[in-house]
Amino acid sequence: MNESVNSILSKAKTHISAIFFVCGFLFDLITLNRIDQGLMLIQQAVFLALILVFLFIEIKAKLGGKLPAPVAKYRVYILHFLFGSLLSAFAIFYFLSSSGLTSLLFVISIIALMFINELPQFQKLNIPFKVSLFSVCLISYLSYLTPTILGFLGIGPLMLSGIIFFLLMTLNSVILQKMTDDNKFISKNFTTPSLITLAVFLGLYFLKVIPPVPLSIKKIGIYRSVEKADGKYILGHKKNPFKFWQSGETDFHYQAGDKIYCFAGIFSPTNFSDQVKFKWFLETKNGWHLSDQVPIKISGGRDQGFRAFTYKSNIQAGNWRVKVLTKDEREIGRINFSVTNAPSSNELQKEIY
Numbered sequence: 001m002n003e004s005v006n007s008i009l010s011k012a013k014t015h016i017s018a019i020f021f022v023c024g025f026l027f028d029l030i031t032l033n034r035i036d037q038g039l040m041l042i043q044q045a046v047f048l049a050l051i052l053v054f055l056f057i058e059i060k061a062k063l064g065g066k067l068p069a070p071v072a073k074y075r076v077y078i079l080h081f082l083f084g085s086l087l088s089a090f091a092i093f094y095f096l097s098s099s100g101l102t103s104l105l106f107v108i109s110i111i112a113l114m115f116i117n118e119l120p121q122f123q124k125l126n127i128p129f130k131v132s133l134f135s136v137c138l139i140s141y142l143s144y145l146t147p148t149i150l151g152f153l154g155i156g157p158l159m160l161s162g163i164i165f166f167l168l169m170t171l172n173s174v175i176l177q178k179m180t181d182d183n184k185f186i187s188k189n190f191t192t193p194s195l196i197t198l199a200v201f202l203g204l205y206f207l208k209v210i211p212p213v214p215l216s217i218k219k220i221g222i223y224r225s226v227e228k229a230d231g232k233y234i235l236g237h238k239k240n241p242f243k244f245w246q247s248g249e250t251d252f253h254y255q256a257g258d259k260i261y262c263f264a265g266i267f268s269p270t271n272f273s274d275q276v277k278f279k280w281f282l283e284t285k286n287g288w289h290l291s292d293q294v295p296i297k298i299s300g301g302r303d304q305g306f307r308a309f310t311y312k313s314n315i316q317a318g319n320w321r322v323k324v325l326t327k328d329e330r331e332i333g334r335i336n337f338s339v340t341n342a343p344s345s346n347e348l349q350k351e352i353y
Contacts, residue, residue, distance in 0.1 A: 034303070035093050035214045036148045036269030044089065044141055047082045051134050052172065054079050056179075058127055059189070063180055083133060087113060090140045096267075097211035099323075099331040106209050110136075127189045135197035139165050143201075144213040151300075152274040153212060153326050158205060162198060169194040212326045214272075217333030218305035219265035219353065220324065221248025226261045226309050233307050233353050235263055238346035247351065250337045253344035259313045260339070262322040265305030265353065266332065272300030275327050278310040283319040307353065317341045 033040060054075050061067055067075075091110045098107050113133060142161035147153045150160075173191045177183050204210050225236035237249050252260060262278060277295050281288040291312075298306040310322075316339070323334045 032089055032092060035144060041145060044086060047086055048138055048141060051079065051082050051137070055130060055134060056176065058130065059176060059180065062127060063182060063185065079130070083137070086137045090137065093144065093213050094211045096216040097213045097332065099217070099333045106204065106211065128193045131190050131193040132197050135169070135194045138168070139198060139201045148214050148269045151272050153215065154328055162202060165198055208330050212330040212332055214269050215326065215332050216267045217264060217324060218267050219247070220333050220335045221263055222250065222252060222335060222337045223248050223261045223263055224258065224348065226263055233263070235351040235353060236348050237351065238344045239349045240346065252337055252339045253342045254315060254317065254339050255343055259311045260315055261309050261311040262335065263309040264324055264333065265307055266298055266324065267305040268298060268300030270301040274298060276332065277325045279323045279325060280312060281321040281323070282316060288321060315339055
């Protein structure tokens with residue numbers, strides 16, 4: 001009996017860092033709310049500061065410094081909890097803002113970082129990998145903190161995020177060099193990984209791979225009518241009884257005189273004021289052809305998102321797609337649907353949003 005218990009405890013000890021990492025992930029799933037929630041932003045800033053403190057401790061230990069016994073024993077587990085919490089939050093926010101294959105691949109890469117950190121071969125990278133992981137967390141945090149504070153997205157908030165990141169990491173590099181008197185070690189293990197991470201992040205942003213946090217689509221659908229009454233929108237669509245789970249129409253039976261509405265609920269932080277574009281595409285033998293685009297001013301604060309819509313009439317039969325994009329052409333959401341020249345026999349359903 002004792003041998004069995006000792007065996008279980010031994011196995012648990014082997015995976016205890018992974019357990020702490022998962023605990024950080026679960027902590028975020030339970031506590032995560034709006035991306036602009038003040039307490040959450042403060043908590044994430046505190047977690048980033050704590051990670052930085054423990055990175056300093058790791059560097060001190062690597063260079064032969066003596067650590068207090070409790071710190072030496074538990075620092076790895078605490079780091080895993082902090083990384084787990086931050087990366088899970090960023091993965092969730094990026095996922096909510098992502099649309100399209102490239103953005104989803106980026107989200108998958110963030111999730112992969114959560115698990116790669118547990119592999120023995122990556123553990124051997126030690127400080128450079130942890131610094132890179134911290135850099136991903138810091139630039140991700142700044143990339144949605146700055147537009148949340150400024151109230152708009154674009155190159156301005158991005159460059160401000162990059163400048164703040166660069167100044168913070170440079171300042172910490174200088175502090176570490178003075179603490180350790182080993183400029184070469186600090187440059188190789190702290191400064192270089194952080195600058196590489198910044199360069200990669202900026203490159204991915206300009207390639208439109210980074211999802212447009214803090215914006216996200218709460219709802220998007222195709223409807224036959226959109227009316228506003230008493231501060232609410234009444235959406236009309238013909239329900240397919242075999243697709244009871246759908247909101248709106250994905251197979252639109254069109255007749256002359258019909259209008260096709262694309263309605264979206266777009267979440268943005270409080271005091272946010274920016275512009276998005278609805279782009280309508282028709283599939284042709286040469287690919288997707290842009291048919292129309294409509295800029296719409298949005299404002300933030302509403303939990304269910306700013307409600308916006310565009311419509312088309314005299315529409316051609318075929319496969320259609322509507323994309324919702326930021327001013328700098330980063331995709332927030334999309335919907336695909338087909339248009340057929342035929343009468344619809346289903347009754348018009350009303351939906352309130």
